[in-house]
Amino acid sequence: MNEAPRLSKSALTRRTLLKGAAATSLAAGGLARPAIARDMSITALTMGQGIFGQPLVELTPAFTKATGIKVNLITMGYNESIEKQVAAFAAHSSAYDVVQIDSIYLKGYVQAGHLKQLDNLVPQAQLADFFSDIPPALRQMYSADGKTYGMATVANCQRLIANTVHLKAAGLGVPQTWDDLLAASQKTVNPGAKQFGFVAGTERLIKAFSVWLPIFWANGGELFDAKMKPIFGDQTGVDALTFLLELMKTMPTGGAAYTEADETRAMATGLGTLDPVAWIPDAIVTASPDMRPNLVSAVSPKGKVCQAPVMGGMGLTVSNYSRDAQAAAEYLAWFNSRDVQSKDLVPHGGQPCRNSAWAANASAKPWFPAVAASLKVAKIRPQLPEWGQIDSAAGVQLSRAFVGEITPQQAMQNAQKAADGIMRDAGYY
Amino acid sequence: MLKSSRLGAYAFLAPSLLCLALIIGYPLVSAVSASLYRWNLMSGLHRWHGIGNYISILTDPATGQVAVVTVIYTVLSVVLELALGFGLALLIRQGLARKLMGFPLMRAILCLPVVIAPLIWAFYFRSIYSPQFGFFNIVLGWLGLSAVPWVNSPALALYSLVIADVWQWTPFMFAVILAGLLTLPGDVTEAARVDGASFRQILWRIELPLLQPVLLVAVLLRLIDALKNIDLFIVITQGGPGTSTEILNFYAFSTSFQDFQVGRGAALALIVFVIIMVLVMLLLASMRRFSRAESKA
Numbered sequence: 001m002n003e004a005p006r007l008s009k010s011a012l013t014r015r016t017l018l019k020g021a022a023a024t025s026l027a028a029g030g031l032a033r034p035a036i037a038r039d040m041s042i043t044a045l046t047m048g049q050g051i052f053g054q055p056l057v058e059l060t061p062a063f064t065k066a067t068g069i070k071v072n073l074i075t076m077g078y079n080e081s082i083e084k085q086v087a088a089f090a091a092h093s094s095a096y097d098v099v100q101i102d103s104i105y106l107k108g109y110v111q112a113g114h115l116k117q118l119d120n121l122v123p124q125a126q127l128a129d130f131f132s133d134i135p136p137a138l139r140q141m142y143s144a145d146g147k148t149y150g151m152a153t154v155a156n157c158q159r160l161i162a163n164t165v166h167l168k169a170a171g172l173g174v175p176q177t178w179d180d181l182l183a184a185s186q187k188t189v190n191p192g193a194k195q196f197g198f199v200a201g202t203e204r205l206i207k208a209f210s211v212w213l214p215i216f217w218a219n220g221g222e223l224f225d226a227k228m229k230p231i232f233g234d235q236t237g238v239d240a241l242t243f244l245l246e247l248m249k250t251m252p253t254g255g256a257a258y259t260e261a262d263e264t265r266a267m268a269t270g271l272g273t274l275d276p277v278a279w280i281p282d283a284i285v286t287a288s289p290d291m292r293p294n295l296v297s298a299v300s301p302k303g304k305v306c307q308a309p310v311m312g313g314m315g316l317t318v319s320n321y322s323r324d325a326q327a328a329a330e331y332l333a334w335f336n337s338r339d340v341q342s343k344d345l346v347p348h349g350g351q352p353c354r355n356s357a358w359a360a361n362a363s364a365k366p367w368f369p370a371v372a373a374s375l376k377v378a379k380i381r382p383q384l385p386e387w388g389q390i391d392s393a394a395g396v397q398l399s400r401a402f403v404g405e406i407t408p409q410q411a412m413q414n415a416q417k418a419a420d421g422i423m424r425d426a427g428y429y
Numbered sequence: 430m431l432k433s434s435r436l437g438a439y440a441f442l443a444p445s446l447l448c449l450a451l452i453i454g455y456p457l458v459s460a461v462s463a464s465l466y467r468w469n470l471m472s473g474l475h476r477w478h479g480i481g482n483y484i485s486i487l488t489d490p491a492t493g494q495v496a497v498v499t500v501i502y503t504v505l506s507v508v509l510e511l512a513l514g515f516g517l518a519l520l521i522r523q524g525l526a527r528k529l530m531g532f533p534l535m536r537a538i539l540c541l542p543v544v545i546a547p548l549i550w551a552f553y554f555r556s557i558y559s560p561q562f563g564f565f566n567i568v569l570g571w572l573g574l575s576a577v578p579w580v581n582s583p584a585l586a587l588y589s590l591v592i593a594d595v596w597q598w599t600p601f602m603f604a605v606i607l608a609g610l611l612t613l614p615g616d617v618t619e620a621a622r623v624d625g626a627s628f629r630q631i632l633w634r635i636e637l638p639l640l641q642p643v644l645l646v647a648v649l650l651r652l653i654d655a656l657k658n659i660d661l662f663i664v665i666t667q668g669g670p671g672t673s674t675e676i677l678n679f680y681a682f683s684t685s686f687q688d689f690q691v692g693r694g695a696a697l698a699l700i701v702f703v704i705i706m707v708l709v710m711l712l713l714a715s716m717r718r719f720s721r722a723e724s725k726a
Contacts (some may be wrong), residue, residue, distance in 0.1 A: 012605030079667075083686045090470050090691060108689075157567035202671045205687060254560030254581025262560065271561060385472050392687050400671035403583040426472055 035274040040327045041070040044098035044316075047083060048075030050280055052100065052154050052314045055350030056335070060416035062344070063334050068326045072270055076261075078102075079205060089114040094321045097328035100314050101150065108385035109317070116318040118148045130336055133354045139378050142315050144383075149182035150315040150355035151336040154345075157378035158214060158277045158300055159370050160308035161284065164293040166195060166273040178215060178243065178301045181276055185250040188273040197250030199272030201263040201279075204399030209391045210310050211277050212398055217310075217379050218303025219411040224382065228428040230390070231415030241408040248402060256402040267295065278299050279312060281367045289356040297370035299377065313353065386422050393418035443713070457702075463695035470601070470689040482696035491672070492680075499676040502587055503655040506594045510651055513595065514602025518649050519632075521603075522610050536607070543600045551664035554593040555580075558665065580666050583673035590661045590674055598654070602647055609643035642719040649712040653705050 032363065044060070047053030060071045074096070076084065085099050089109065091109065101109065107359040109115050119127065128147065131139055134152060142150035166188045184428045185197025201207040221236040248255055252271050254262070260279070266272040267283035270291055277300070284295045300309035308352055316335060318328040332341060341357035346364045358372050381387055394415035401411035423429065467478040486492050517539060524532030542550070557564045560580040566576040579589040614638060622633050637644075659678045662668060666684055668675040675683075678701050685694025 085687050086689065105471070112471060114471075203667060205667050252561055253576040254578035255563075256665070257581040257586075258560075258577075265562060268564075269561075306626035363526055375438060387473055389469075389689055392689075396668075396672065399669050403670040403672040403673070405673075425467075425469070425474070 032213070034149070039337075040324060041072065041329060042097040042322070042324055042327050043072040043074060043095060044328075044331060045074050045076075045088075045096040045318075047081060047100075047314065048076065050282060051111040051156065051349060051351045055101070055154070055345045055348040058111060059340065059344055060336070063331060067330055067334065067391065069330060088322075089319070092321050094319070094323050095326055096319050097322035099317050099319055100153075100330050101317055103150075103152075103312065103315055104381055104391060105388045106142055106150055106315070106317070107144055107383055110149050110390055111385040114320050114324065115149045116320050116325050116329075118151070118329060118332065119319065121325055122148075122151075122333045126333050129338070130354075133338065133356050135355065135375065137311060137378075138313070138353055140383060141311070141313070141389040142317075149410050151332045152277065152315045153332075153335050154280065154314055154351050155353035155375060156313040156351055157311045157371065157374045158210070158279060159265055159367065159374045160276040160300050161273065161278045161367075162275075162296055162298060163267070163270060163273045163294050164269070173341065173364075175297065175301055176272070178218060178276075178411065179305050181274055181287055181301045182243070182247055185247055185274055189250045189424070194271060195273065196252045196255075196271060197273050198264070199249040199251060199263055199275045200258065200277050201260040202248070202251075202258045202399070202402055203260075204257075205392065207258075207260065208395040208398040208402065210312075212240055212244055212280075213310050213381070214277060214308050214379075215243055215303065217308035218301070218306055220303070220305040228384075228423055230416050230419035230423060233412040234417075235373040237412045237416075238408050241398065241412055243406065245401065248386055254390060257348055257399070275311075279369075280384045281365065284367060297367035299370060299374045300311060307377045308379045309374045309392045311375070311380045315353075332366075333400045345385065360369045386426050389422050436550075436720045441524065444484050452519045458465075460695045460702075461502070463692055464699055466692045468692035468695075469691070470685075478692060482693045483700075486693065486696055494672060495675050498587060498674065499678075500675075501655070502594075502658075502676055503593060503652060504562055504693055505588075505591050507648060507651045509591065509595045509601045510599045511648060512597045514606050517599070518607040518610055524693045540604055542597045542599045543604075545597070547597070547658075547660040548664065550593070551660040554589075554661070555665045558589055580674075581670060583670045583694060586674045587669055588665055590665065593657065593661055593665070594658065600653060602651065605643060605647040606640070609640050612637055616637075642715070645715050646712065646721075649708055649715070652689050653708050653712075656701065656705055658709070677704075 014156075025138060044056070046056045046407075048057060056356065057073060057075060060073050064070055081100070082102070082105070085101065088095050088099075088345060089112070107117070130151065138152040138155060139148075142148065142152055156171065160174070164174070167173060167184060170184070170187045172184050172187065175184045181198070187197075188195060189197045200211045202211055216232065216237055219236055219240060221232060221234075221240060223230065225230045225231050249257070252266055256298070258266075263272075263278070264280070264282045264286065267275050267278070268287040268291065278297075281297070284297070287295055300307055316332045322328050334343075336353065338354065338356060341352040341354040342360040345352050345357065345362040350369075352358055358375075359367075362368060362372065375388050381391075384390075395410045396419065397406070397415040400406045400414075401408050406414070434695060434718070439576055464482055465477065465479060466475055467481070519622070520537050521532055521539070524535070536645070545553075559564065560578055560581050560701065565579060569576060580583060580586045595617045598684055617639075618631055621635055657678060658676070662679040663674060664673055666674040668679050681694050681697035681701060683694075684697055685691050686693075
């Protein structure tokens with residue numbers, strides 16, 4: 001009779017041990033295998049539509065596919081977005097990792113400590129490539145004290161939109177100077193035919209000051225002296241406002257408090273003839289197929305000294321209170337990469353910030369040549385932390401002049417006084 | 430025994446009181462604290478200012494203008510809502526009393542505006558008031574009249590916002606006054622009618638005095654709401670054109686979130702809070718007075 005050999009206790013123990021070790025190592029090997037998807041999630045506060053928002057909304061899924069980083073995109077209008085981001089920053093809230101901001105607020109946010117420096121988050125090679133491919137002005141707008149705090153993403157500036165049919169009917173071409181523009185606005189007014197001349201967004205928040213500014217700059221105006229004291233309430237400033245008030249007499253009903261939506265619709269429907277301070281191409285995009293060919297874009301008119309459309313644009317930044325700054329920085333880097341800027345941004349409704357992307361998409365949209373030419377002459381608003389407040393305070397006074405509450409002299413004096421108070425408080429002098 | 434039951438009662442109330450303290454107390458204390466600083470959200474400036482914000486608000490000429498606009502908006506809205514609400518309540522009461530067809534349904538339909546969220550209502554009216562493409566101006570165009578700058582003219586903007594407010598909140602007054610009218614003792618008015626009193630005499634000499642508590646509560650509630658209103662101003666006019674629709678509550682909001690002066694904005698918000706608390710105390714005192722009068726009777 002054969003019996004199965006009795007295994008010794010130690011052999012059993014060894015066998016069990018070996019089996020256990022093999023099983024454990026298999027399991028560990030499985031765990032060590034790299035995950036296909038990264039378990040990261042960020043929240044981004046951005047615009048929802050138009051040149052600033054549409055590419056972000058439509059391309060974010062592609063970012064998630066490429067990187068595995070999930071994005072909770074919170075979108076809203078411009079005014080609401082500013083109020084939201086200011087409230088979140090004031091509360092040091094980690095609600096948002098990525099925040100799309102207007103460049104005029106960047107320096108202020110940096111000074112208050114609300115933004116993360118990107119030089120440590122975005123690989124140096126990527127940043128160097130980015131800086132080599134954007135206008136120097138855009139780098140300046142999104143950095144402070146030599147450090148990078150934002151990436152331009154969507155470059156933009158003011159441009160002129162004109163209705164060539166209205167102009168041709170009056171025997172005119174697209175005006176090249178501000179004086180020509182005023183004459184053309186006055187000549188094309190025909191209230192009976194529901195046709196008016198000048199159109200612009202004139203509401204007091206953000207819009208009012210940036211309607212006056214290109215006229216002021218084009219005529220040689222200076223906002224500050226060498227000691228950073230505001231001097232824009234001088235005769236050049238008053239003359240610019242007086243000129244603007246003349247232009248506003250040719251606006252449709254209610255022009256003194258026109259929102260951007262009113263401005264866009266007025267041009268898109270043929271109600272207005274000339275919008276020399278248009279920030280967005282939506283008038284052309286939303287116009288009917290019959291109206292669209294009538295609307296052309298051009299560089300803003302020239303004053304006594306120069307053409308001076310105001311440089312704008314909205315860039316992406318990383319909140320200093322972000323829970324995952326690295327992932328947030330990847331979002332910025334992806335949207336500002338050569339490939340995305342050149343191949344994806346424009347077909348998804350955006351405007352690139354990279355020179356190579358502009359070259360690759362030169363005629364992609366009918367207004368692109370005008371915007372590209374305007375970007376070359378556009379003037380940057382003062383890169384001060386206090387600029388957002390000055391814009392807001394001055395905008396109220398300009399709005400009061402628009403509706404005749406005060407004279408242009410009083411408006412410019414009040415605006416300069418408000419700006420002086422802000423600069424004094426900030427310790428400039 | 431009484432002491433232990435009182436302690437027990439406090440123990441049960443404690444969680445709710447703690448929640449209230451956190452939800453109401455903490456933000457209030459935080460706002461008071463913020464109002465004592467010069468605090469700029471943009472530049473990060475944050476330094477002790479004591480009551481400097483309050484002094485600068487009270488000595489700023491702009492505050493006077495804001496106060497005038499606030500008073501005009503609040504008083505006009507509430508007076509119009511009271512008058513229209515009262516008129517509608519009388520009309521519906523007559524219809525209900527005579528069992529006329531459609532009046533019960535009309536009573537429900539009239540209350541519809543109140544159920545719409547104030548922010549949505551504000552967006553409706555922003556669209557309706559659009560200078561070229563809004564419904565009101567389209568109708569005026571059909572009638573051969575020129576477009577009106579409802580919210581684009583400083584002369585009209587505030588009154589246009591009053592219309593939007595009255596349209597939404599008149600039903601509130603209507604519902605409260607109608608409920609009051611329907612619960613009036615019938616025997617008193619019947620006796621007056623038998624004695625030959627006219628409709629006007631009954632309304633003025635009998636019904637209005639009896640309705641006084643209801644009217645006072647409704648008016649005070651609406652005054653408080655009108656003072657707190659901000660949706661119409663943020664969505665439609667942003668305080669403009671110029672400064673023609675800058676009411677105190679919006680002024681506090683814009684100071685904090687558009688001018689980034691959080692300290693001054695907090696001080697303004699606290700001023701609004703104090704005014705509202707005065708009205709609330711008036712409301713509570715009048716309710717106590719009426720309830721004492723009722724129990725004596």
